[in-house]
Amino acid sequence: MSRGTPTRVVVVHHDQPEDCLATIASLRRSTLPVSVTVVDNASDTASRATLARGLERFDPSEVEVLEAPENLGFGPGANLGLQRFLYDPSDGDWVFVAPHDIEVAPGTLARVLDAASTVANAGLCCADVGDAMVPVFDPYFGGMVVPGGDEPGWEPVDYPHGTLMALRRDCLAEVGMFDERYFSYCEEADLGMRARSRGWEVGLVRGAPVRNRNLGSPVAVVDELQTRNTLLLVREHSGRYHAFIRICFTLVQVARGVLSPATRPAVFDPRARLRGVQDFLRGRFGPPGHRR
Template sequence: MDINVGIVNYNTKELLADCLESIAKQDKSLLAKTIITDNGSSDGSVEYIRDKYPMVTVIASKENLGFAKAVNKILKKAKGKHVLLLNSDTILHSKSIESMVDFLERCPQAGAVGPMLLNPDGSLYPTGRSFPTFLDATMHAFLGTIAPRNRFTRRYKKLDWDRKNKKEVDWISGAAICLRREAVKEVGFFDEQYFMYVEDMDLCYRLWENGWKVFLIPEAKVTHYVGKSSDQERIKMIKEFQRSMYKFFLKQNEGNWKKVLAPLVKLGLLTRSALLTTSAKFRGGR
């Protein structure tokens, strides 16, 4: 298969080992095509990979570069026609890489394809979402934490959508996304203004703007142990997510009248951040 596998790691040595084993089960030769950016881990991740998986390429950073910068290092080093990006806390199911590569080969207009993402209990994780409208983004920010099944959140996350059939989607979660390297290069790689979160939405937005399509296919499946890296700095990551959403809103509406509504969006995101931070502190103190 003409593909590289890219992983960003931050202090998740044990989970990373499981992820690499799941890659090897797809095709052992893929380990030699795997590139890992380690974001300054202190848990011995780099030494472990170099010892146990010497065929894997490791880019060892002395600091946490954030997701976008770390992924761009992988994309610029990759030589494959396609690049599968995985979080270190993911496990590939049988033949998932083959299914995504086959789809990209058969669908030349596809710039990206994602698998069905599963939670550890087997339930569906809502990858394959809509670009949020102003109304959905604002109301999701206000209501998403206190009434997660509200109609605005359901519409944004496509919670009522059957993910068991192949469909075009606005964007795919960066936890597991297979990219046509030509398409990503054409749109300028990931936007490094984002430290964490929303960079996947932003990339897919630019793919659509440049005539590429984005798909989700159920034949490929990946289990995601959500947030194992970000949980290490949970409060900081909650704030980072809201900050990234605000950046996306401003970028999406540059030169658009909707930009005058930015203060309302910011208020919603600050409210959401405060609610989530309070909740995280309460759970952490129990």
């Protein structure tokens, strides 16, 4: 791509204007020219006002805001920005998607796109969070990470992580955007699996650093969505039998965590996990607690 053509970056925001402004400033320091689309997921009045004041220092051609009618979640919110990208062919071949609380090195975006240009049929890829791990899909456990390589450049993965991912226009046109049933968590794994099933290459670019400044969702919300969405992911890409085994494993995890607190993982809320299983079995997807 031409270094003079701005690269579109979609930033999904909700109620964290200072983090969002810091993310935009980080992106604007990139060695590539960028054009930022902020999708505001129905932030409260004070957050919207703070964001608007902070954006006054940017030219409107550099940063735009799309207002969502409600908190759509990460994937559905990102889809608003992706629709904007797909509608305008002059936006180039690649678009980046990120949450509102990342920090990127100045050369990260360029390194990601340069690495993708060396891979035939590259469709999706992500930057390097620095944990030396790679995302993989397990037919029973869904998305997980395992130790990866340390050589700079493209490393094949099953799906890109959502901290900073790049999506190719032609891949999106063929595969589609994020599945909005997920709301948040696992949507990038689903998209990666769909892309790979159509023959697109998916990778992680070592040496293209990105940092996620914080994880702000309450434990119960995270546990509920992770449980429900992992079951959906496993069913969609492995089948109902594998999803049933995953349900059994989840119930054993809940019982073990309740009876032996020392064995609990960092994110553990037994009631939330049971709600996640219940919502999956009843076909309740979208926002947590939502009926859709």
